[in-house]
Structure formats: structure tokens, C-alpha cells
Amino acid sequence: MKILVSGPLQSGKSSYIKALDPNALNVEAKGKDEKFYTVGMDLGSVKLNGFDCYLFGTPGLLRFSIMRSIVTTGSDGIIFIFDAAAPEKDDSAIVILNSVRKLLPPNTPITFVANKQDIEGARPPEVIRTQNYLPEDSKIFPTSTKTGMNIRESVTYLVNHIYEEYSSLLQTLRAYENDIEGLAQELKKDKIQMRDLLNNLEIKRFIEVDRIKKEFKVRSGLKYLV
Numbered sequence: 523m524k525i526l527v528s529g530p531l532q533s534g535k536s537s538y539i540k541a542l543d544p545n546a547l548n549v550e551a552k553g554k555d556e557k558f559y560t561v562g563m564d565l566g567s568v569k570l571n572g573f574d575c576y577l578f579g580t581p582g583l584l585r586f587s588i589m590r591s592i593v594t595t596g597s598d599g600i601i602f603i604f605d606a607a608a609p610e611k612d613d614s615a616i617v618i619l620n621s622v623r624k625l626l627p628p629n630t631p632i633t634f635v636a637n638k639q640d641i642e643g644a645r646p647p648e649v650i651r652t653q654n655y656l657p658e659d660s661k662i663f664p665t666s667t668k669t670g671m672n673i674r675e676s677v678t679y680l681v682n683h684i685y686e687e688y689s690s691l692l693q694t695l696r697a698y699e700n701d702i703e704g705l706a707q708e709l710k711k712d713k714i715q716m717r718d719l720l721n722n723l724e725i726k727r728f729i730e731v732d733r734i735k736k737e738f739k740v741r742s743g744l745k746y747l748v
């Protein structure tokens with residue numbers, strides 16, 4: 523499963539991923555101001571419910587929009603970080619949010635976080651919601667990568683939401699593990715669509731495919747969810 527961690531410049535995207543995976547990679551460069559900016563991407567992984575989730579962080583600098591599109595493609599869900607201590611970054615946050623959303627299917631789950639709550643005067647989630655016209659039903663966690671506040675909780679919430687999106691498909695998949703043709707009929711897909719679907723689910727690590735026996739298995743970490 524691929525989780526995108528996005529948000530404006532220096533909001534804490536790399537720190538969020540590092541908090542979940544101390545071995546995460548960050549392609550960064552030191553600016554003239556001695557601060558470190560992500561110029562490529564972050565990559566980390568975290569095990570949730572016994573299942574590997576891959577975290578991809580986008581660069582915050584607006585001029586790296588090409589890299590942001592590359593990193594965004596194929597994500598199953600989004601953690602979107604607002605800098606609760608820097609309202610002046612909200613305008614670019616919305617530009618980035620819209621550009622990321624445009625690249626993904628419209629129902630892609632998104633969880634917001636209002637980061638840097640350890641800083642005095644940081645805006646609570648409800649203020650960020652109102653100021654940025656975020657939907658009433660969207661989830662916004664108050665977080666701090668410095669204290670660890672709500673870091674794991676927010677990513678777990680997103681992952682559960684992603685599982686929910688897939689749960690009916692996973693149920694059908696389980697029923698047809700030894701019968702790919704039956705699955706194709708059930709899903710009303712032709713051979714090429716089935717190949718693409720199974721390849722995609724394999725890349726997401728939802729299933730394991732045995733190409734010799736022409737079978738697949740829903741991975742065990744997911745079974746209890748369906």
C-alpha cells in the first residue's frame with residue numbers, strides 16, 4: 523500500500539515519515555539558510571496490522587512540482603500536513619493539495635494533520651478547518667513530530683479508511699482465489715483488465731500471484747479485515 527505524505531514547505535513531512543520509520547530515506551539538500559529541504563522524495567515503511575505500508579514524502583518547494591507528480595502517482599491514500607504554527611503557508615498548502623488531488627482518483631482517502639502542536643500558539647484543527655474551508659466531515663489530527671503526538675494514530679486512521687475502500691473487493695477476491703475466470707465474470711472484466719487489476723493488487727501487496735498455477739492468494743495480513 524502506498525501512502526502519500528504531502529503538504530507545504532517545511533511543514534514536517536520528512537519528520538512525520540522519520541517518526542514512523544527511523545530508517546527512512548530523504549533526498550534533501552541544505553539551503554543557504556542552513557535548513558534542509560527535500561529536493562527529491564522521502565521513502566519509509568511502517569508495519570500496521572502486520573502489513574507493510576510504504577510512505578512517500580513529496581518535496582515542499584513549489585518549483586519541484588514535477589517530482590511531486592511523480593511521487594504522487596498511484597497513491598492509495600494521503601496524509602496532508604498543515605503547518606499549524608505558520609498560517610502564511612496555507613495558500614501554498616491549498617495549491618499543493620489541489621494539485622495532488624487532481625492526480626489521484628476522486629475518492630482517494632485523505633487524512634489531514636495540523637502539525638507542530640508543540641509550538642505555543644499553534645492553531646487547533648478546527649481553526650485550520652475553518653480558515654481553509656476543509657469539509658466538515660474530514661478528519662484533522664493535531665500532531666507533533668517532536669513529541670510523537672498522534673503520528674501513529676493518524677496514519678492508522680488513514681490505513682483503516684483505505685482498507686474500508688477495498689473491503690468489498692477483497693471479499694470478492696477471497697471467494698475466487700482459485701478461479702480467476704470466475705472472478706473475471708463476477709467483476710465483468712476482460713483478460714487485459716484482469717491482468718492489470720491483479721498486477722496492481724500484487725504491486726500494492728494485497729495479493730500474491732502464482733503464475734504457474736494461475737492462482738492468487740489474498741495476503742494473510744488482510745484476511746482478518748474481510
Ligand SMILES: Nc1nc2c(ncn2[C@@H]2O[C@H](COP(=O)(O)OP(=O)(O)OP(=O)(O)O)[C@@H](O)[C@H]2O)c(=O)[nH]1
Pocket residue numbers: 530531532533534535536537538558559560561580581582583637638639640641665666667668669
Ligand atoms: N516544533 C516543531 N518543529 C517541527 C515539527 N515537525 C517538523 N519540525 C521542524 O520543521 C522543519 C522542517 O521539517 P521537515 O520534516 O524537514 O519538513 P518538510 O515538510 O519535509 O520540509 P520540505 O521537504 O523542505 O518541504 C525542521 O526544522 C523540523 O525539525 C513539529 O512537530 N514541531
Ligand SMILES: [Mg+2]
Pocket residue numbers: 535536537559560564579580581582
Ligand atoms: Mg521534506
